[in-house]
Amino acid sequence: MIRLNAVAKTYGAGASAVQALKPVDLQVHQGEIFGVIGASGAGKSTLIRCVNLLERPTQGSVVVDGITLTELGERELTLARRKIGMIFQHFNLLSSRTVFQNVALPLELAGQTQAQIRARVTELLKLVGLEGRAQAYPSELSGGQKQRVAIARALAPEPKVLLCDEATSALDPQTTQSILALLKEINQRLGLTILLITHEMEVVKSICDKVAIISNGELIEQGEVAWFFSHAQTELAREFIRSTIHLPIPEEYQCRLSADATPGSQPLLRLGFTGQSVDAPLISQVSRQFAVDVSILSADIEYAGGVKFGFLLAELQGEPGQTEQAIAYFREHHIQVEVLGHVRSHD
Numbered sequence: 001m002i003r004l005n006a007v008a009k010t011y012g013a014g015a016s017a018v019q020a021l022k023p024v025d026l027q028v029h030q031g032e033i034f035g036v037i038g039a040s041g042a043g044k045s046t047l048i049r050c051v052n053l054l055e056r057p058t059q060g061s062v063v064v065d066g067i068t069l070t071e072l073g074e075r076e077l078t079l080a081r082r083k084i085g086m087i088f089q090h091f092n093l094l095s096s097r098t099v100f101q102n103v104a105l106p107l108e109l110a111g112q113t114q115a116q117i118r119a120r121v122t123e124l125l126k127l128v129g130l131e132g133r134a135q136a137y138p139s140e141l142s143g144g145q146k147q148r149v150a151i152a153r154a155l156a157p158e159p160k161v162l163l164c165d166e167a168t169s170a171l172d173p174q175t176t177q178s179i180l181a182l183l184k185e186i187n188q189r190l191g192l193t194i195l196l197i198t199h200e201m202e203v204v205k206s207i208c209d210k211v212a213i214i215s216n217g218e219l220i221e222q223g224e225v226a227w228f229f230s231h232a233q234t235e236l237a238r239e240f241i242r243s244t245i246h247l248p249i250p251e252e253y254q255c256r257l258s259a260d261a262t263p264g265s266q267p268l269l270r271l272g273f274t275g276q277s278v279d280a281p282l283i284s285q286v287s288r289q290f291a292v293d294v295s296i297l298s299a300d301i302e303y304a305g306g307v308k309f310g311f312l313l314a315e316l317q318g319e320p321g322q323t324e325q326a327i328a329y330f331r332e333h334h335i336q337v338e339v340l341g342h343v344r345s346h347d
């Protein structure tokens with residue numbers, strides 16, 4: 001449904017030129033929710049704006065629903081863009097228009113009759129859960145409601161593709177989840193293809209089928225979300241995965257923790273389980289095989305894309321040679337092991 005072939009974008013020229021996007025290949029199939037995640041300045045906005053040519057790529061071609069947008073003239077491009085809806089972080093509603101009038105705008109521009117517009121807007125407001133707010137002005141709405149209006153407006157011309165530019169970044173976590181649930185519902189009910197950009201792994205985890213990581217204008221890793229959580233290759237990908245997990249070290253341990261091992265101290269580990277390792281009884285195996293005790297401080301096991309993954313904060317207790325062998329055993333069995341430090345026993 002969306003295909004980017006070696007799309008690159010450089011802003012400016014000469015000494016002040018900024019290459020925001022290096023040649024990028026990306027394919028999003030019909031009905032998929034595809035997330036592109038990256039840090040600030042990585043090139044996410046540039047990438048998504050190249051899809052509907054809000055930014056003209058410096059090189060490469062963009063194909064949406066079989067039409068090569070990069071070959072079109074302005075008039076044809078305006079028509080083709082009707083099949084590509086877009087929503088933004090700050091909603092971009094017209095403040096002087098009511099909810100109804102905002103959603104009606106693209107239909108007015110397409111020359112629909114008043115009766116057609118009324119029927120379609122009513123249907124869309126119902127779809128996004130805003131019946132009864134048709135006559136409100138944007139200033140009277142919450143952030144989540146504003147994004148719902150923006151979604152209804154984007155859907156008005158019956159697009160095949162919806163582009164979401166950090167659509168939930170200005171919303172609180174609860175409202176974020178309700179907007180993500182709405183996007184998922186629309187995706188499933190209408191078969192709409194969604195390409196979103198975000199800096200939050202939670203968004204990817206909640207609704208995406210596929211994900212790509214962008215760094216310095218390059219897609220450094222991409223795949224199905226389930227695969228990604230269990231096989232992430234790059235350190236940046238693993239960092240994003242860790243960012244969805246909350247495992248603080250208890251204060252009581254912090255004050256007994258030091259970087260180096262001292263006589264009698266025990267290693268404090270963060271263990272990352274993905275794929276098969278999450279279901280294997282590796283903790284009890286280690287305990288039996290190497291005569292170590294494993295004291296679990298906290299754990300967080302989650303699902304994403306149908307795959308279980310999780311992290312465990314644990315202190316290993318045993319003789320140094322044994323704890324080292326236990327750590328090696330974990331690593332051999334595809335558990336990510338990070339030694340966070342060494343814990344002194346209570347004074």
Ligand SMILES: Nc1ncnc2c1ncn2[C@@H]1O[C@H](COP(=O)(O)OP(=O)(O)OP(=O)(O)O)[C@@H](O)[C@H]1O
Nearest residue numbers: 011012018020038039040041042043044045046047
């Ligand atoms: N219009 C522009 N002119 C010049 N440089 C630009 C322009 N837009 C973006 N850039 C630069 O291109 C790079 C990528 O920016 P982009 O906005 O695409 O990243 P981003 O990942 O969306 O970041 P953020 O999350 O902070 O918006 C940055 O170095 C940015 O400064």
